[in-house]
Amino acid sequence: MNKLLLTLPLLGLVACNTPQQRCLFGHQDDVVYGHDWQRLADSTYNDTRSSVCDLTGHMPDLIGFDLGGAELCRSRNLDSVPFNRMLEESRRQFLRGGKVTLSFHMRNPLTLGNSWDTTSCLSEALRPGSAVHDTLACWLVRTAQMARRISDLQTAEGQLILRAWHEQSGNWFWWCRDFASADEYKALWAWTRHVFDSVGVRADWAYSPDRLTLYDNTPEGALRETREWYPGDEYVDIIGTDCYHFGGAEGTADYLHRAHRQLGAAYALAQERGKRLAFTETGNEGIRCPQWYTSVLLPLLREYPVEYVLVWRNAWDIPTHYYVPIPGHPEADDFIRFMTSY
Numbered sequence: 001m002n003k004l005l006l007t008l009p010l011l012g013l014v015a016c017n018t019p020q021q022r023c024l025f026g027h028q029d030d031v032v033y034g035h036d037w038q039r040l041a042d043s044t045y046n047d048t049r050s051s052v053c054d055l056t057g058h059m060p061d062l063i064g065f066d067l068g069g070a071e072l073c074r075s076r077n078l079d080s081v082p083f084n085r086m087l088e089e090s091r092r093q094f095l096r097g098g099k100v101t102l103s104f105h106m107r108n109p110l111t112l113g114n115s116w117d118t119t120s121c122l123s124e125a126l127r128p129g130s131a132v133h134d135t136l137a138c139w140l141v142r143t144a145q146m147a148r149r150i151s152d153l154q155t156a157e158g159q160l161i162l163r164a165w166h167e168q169s170g171n172w173f174w175w176c177r178d179f180a181s182a183d184e185y186k187a188l189w190a191w192t193r194h195v196f197d198s199v200g201v202r203a204d205w206a207y208s209p210d211r212l213t214l215y216d217n218t219p220e221g222a223l224r225e226t227r228e229w230y231p232g233d234e235y236v237d238i239i240g241t242d243c244y245h246f247g248g249a250e251g252t253a254d255y256l257h258r259a260h261r262q263l264g265a266a267y268a269l270a271q272e273r274g275k276r277l278a279f280t281e282t283g284n285e286g287i288r289c290p291q292w293y294t295s296v297l298l299p300l301l302r303e304y305p306v307e308y309v310l311v312w313r314n315a316w317d318i319p320t321h322y323y324v325p326i327p328g329h330p331e332a333d334d335f336i337r338f339m340t341s342y
């Protein structure tokens, strides 16, 4: 362990909704690569590099990783992150007192295509005795075993958050609502929890729908959809939502409309079920909207008691795909202001 790691402060000073409750800031894959750098070798690095720390001098409170690929026992996940690096960086993050959230972009168990292969497979996968069932059963165990290795590195309670089967309200993953019923989705959650619990994974679990368009445009319609697909009190600790700002300033009104609708529904359900609230994924790709962090995101975080917000990854190999500004970016100062504004 490099001594520097132990002295790097965690951020912990983002927006604040109530004086007692601090909103943690998270960034996907923050420490394995950034817009113009990568540390993707399957080896140990002596020090830590972080896109958030590059700008602010502080490590993010939360780091997101994805387990997609563990189901095939691959050594790297779907974005080429070696699982060994994920383990190493999770260990460091926990030692710093930070948190880790894991999503899983699991392959389609019928076709073996990726998560975005929407060939309908869930009802078959839920039928014991079918080949697809056996495939998914095996994949769940393998994914749980990787999660268990990360879970075992925790140095305190509640450092690991598992965000299973996210964005089911969209139409882009095989577990989304166009390709599965609410009952099937809930059965998938129950099965997943059963496997992960049997494997001994200790984590808090987050449910995170995306857009809410099944019913009318009222808050009741949004809540109804969020509630209808809710996996159940025994499986969920955190209710969140995924919502992205598309384009520049011209996209702000649309983003705020969707964000309020989704966060409002998640908050209402969280209150109803006695659960915690999070903004599980958001961002403005390339930060093309001026002052996005302080003028668009911050007011949202002040309005809802979200426990954490996670912005998506700074891809090293897709030049336009980043959500935390890079040094020299016109929005870098705004991001730094955001991180210190409370």
Ligand code: BMA
Pocket (backbone or CB within 6 Å): 066, 078, 079, 105, 312, 313, 321
């Ligand atoms: C998407 C993009 C993809 C990536 C996927 C899983 O939003 O970032 O490039 O493969 O998430 O991390």
